[in-house]
Amino acid sequence: MESGGSGGGGPPGDRRPPKDVRALLHMCMEVQNEDKKEQENVAQPMPEERRQWLENAITDLTFSPVERMKACLQILTSPDSDDKKIIAAIEETAEWCETIDFASDFYKIGGYPVIKVLLKHKTPEVRWRTLDLIAILVQNHPFCQVKALEENWLTLMLDILDKDEDPNVKIKALYAISCLSRDNVEAQKIFERHDGFSVLMRAMQTDIEKLRIKAAFMLSALCAKRPDFKDVMCDTGMIDQLVGVLSEEHNSFHEHNLSALLAIVTDHQRAIEECQRPELELEKKLQERIKFLKDKDEFREESHYAKELLRIISTDDDELQR
Missing domain, CATH: 1.25.10.10 (Leucine-rich Repeat Variant)
Known part of the structure; x- marks a missing residue:
């Protein structure tokens, strides 16, 4: 979106009216610089087009x-x-x-x-x-x-x-x-x-990566502001959806997906128990993901989310001590 008052390098008539004095001064400086280049530093009267533009710009400020x-x-x-x-x-x-x-x-x-x-x-x-x-x-x-x-x-x-x-x-x-x-x-x-959570879930099921990332981010933000929503997410099958994403070919969305899943299970026993359901095989998937991301600095955040999530949901005493 253009900033108010600055019309770039086009002719004065193409510029949008300035919104404030700062914008007007900026536009005047642009015009002055253009005039200098055109006149090659030779003192001449201001061209009529420039003078008219400046008068109009000042008038526009009163709008x-x-x-x-x-x-x-x-x-x-x-x-x-x-x-x-x-x-x-x-x-x-x-x-x-x-x-x-x-x-x-x-x-x-x-x-x-x-x-x-x-x-x-x-x-x-x-x-x-x-x-x-x-x-x-x-x-x-x-x-x-x-x-x-x-x-x-x-x-x-x-x-x-x-x-x-x-x-x-x-x-x-x-x-x-x-x-x-x-x-x-x-x-x-x-x-x-x-049913906004179901709408969010369907947004994360699209092939629009930017939309999926923004949906996961909003999910995490809602968990932080409204912990009571975590029960709703359990009811709507959100955990199954997020865990299922981990079976897809690895991509940039997975970091945000794990962040959202971690936000749901943090300080929420029901969500933890949902993640521990044997059929989800979440512990195994997280262990595999952590191994896959080892020594890959570009995926440091994702690795952190995976390790923290595994720590929270793990039923293995040895794992809890790592």
Whole structure:
């Protein structure tokens, strides 16, 4: 995503209006440097195009961010807007909403109902950029989190994560779900009530490696914040799923998979007993994995998780003494 106000090396007219004085000064310096190169250090009057651009940039600074977001909403709701205009409007809105006060204003000017429409857009990029906007709106923002839950965004995003066919949309859906629920107890309750753990499990069963890793990371984070969720994970067969991954050909996801499994069994007797079920052969798999990873520094973290997990679940007295 572009940073506000810096338009890169294009002509002045292509630059996005600056959001603050710092951005304006940065843009002025860019223009000045370009002028120096063009004029080869020969003192000349500022070209009319440059002068007009600078005047417009200063005028743009007086624009209200709320008015800019309203203009974006008009684009997002207009039947005449093509995908390019819609994506640009979402991007600009996201830039404004990175400031907490403006994120609140986006709700107050009626932006939230538009989000629901965009989540069903036919173009995948529109959908994933909308999910990215949701993540920006709700991250560390209690007011926006409450309003998002009132709008039923969490259940909509769980459905998108589970059913959308585009990998980027799935990844951004999981990211937005995490931003909304990781520190919000009410969101966590809704996540559990709408079978969010089964959705996470299915995300880890896809062939989208980035999605699998993010799902395992969220699983670990939920275990740390809500130890009571560990019983739910036992009930939903999450342990069987995670242990089953160890039978796959070794890949980068295995480190995160073992981390999630370790998070579940830590200080949870029922999960430990689940891992000790003979049919899972988890002890044997961990011993084989530890041997496979020996002296491979690039897998140090994974080896640590395997050893710690084996220590916790081992029924072998000799193993416990190692």
